[in-house]
Amino acid sequence: MQAILDATISQGEPIQELLVTHGKVPTLVEELIAVEMWKQKVFPVLCRVEDFKPQNTFPIYMVVHHEASIINLLETVFFHKEVCESAEDTVLDLVDYCHRKLTLLVARSGCGGPPEGEGSQDSNPMQELQKQAELMEFEIALKALSVLRYITDCVDSLSLSTLSRMLSTHNLPCLLVELLEHSPWNRREGGKLQQFEGSRWHTVAPSEQQKLSKLDGQVWIALYNLLLSPEAQARYCLTSFAKGQLLKHWEKHGKTCVLAAQGDRAK
Helix, strand or coil, rough: CCHHHHHHHHCCHHHHHHHHHHHCCCHHHHHHHEEEEEEEEEEHHHHHCCCCCCCHHHHHHHHHHHHHHHHHHHHHCCCCCCHHHHCCCCCHHHHHHHHHHHHHHHCHHHCCCCCCCCCCCCCCCCCCCHHHHHHHHHHHHHHHHHHHHHHHHCCCCCCHHHHHHHHHHHCCCHHHHHHHHHHHCCECCCCCCEEEEECEEEEECHHHHHCCCHHHHHHHHHHHHHCCHHHHHHCCCCHHHHHHHHHHHHHHHHHHHHHHHHHHHCC
């Protein structure tokens, strides 16, 4: 909370400086992945155990929410290049984490975004907790997108293994194009365009619909960094498949990419 407040008022960011000075960024990344594994391996088992009916699910909720807290903090501090550099070798693990979240986001894009946070009278506390975790997963993936974009801002200082993982192993440019194609943070309800921002859906006024949303901008800037920086260009193998995927979307939205990149550098 203090890190977000400091970033908002732009009066120095002591939390970010302390994390770098004391070498705590790798610890945050390790915690992030540990909680992710707990949610994948342990939490589903707890939900399936029939005789496990805790009266208070708040301790479990805190573990589930811990992942969201960490990724939110990383999104806030990774804006600064020195934070990315202080992550050292764990930045490779963070790239893998972001790739997993964005792949899941693309896979679920056909479901119309996150589930609505509405409870049911027949559901038990653990079922309610599962619904909250599903909604939280969508928001975590959007935060991971921002973190990945900030990592691409440091492409000139990333290790060769990290660049290879981003461009060759995961082929992030093609994944980002798929995100733009589906835009899971946009939906239409009752003929009106809605965008997901600030943990809820907002109706976009007709006069604002041609403007680039923050999340679209993050994707375009990440693409710009991965495709046009000299370090990435030298290591990205532009196959015929990759070229077809990129050009397909460029023909539809190419001007948006240029405006997004120019706008970011103007700021």
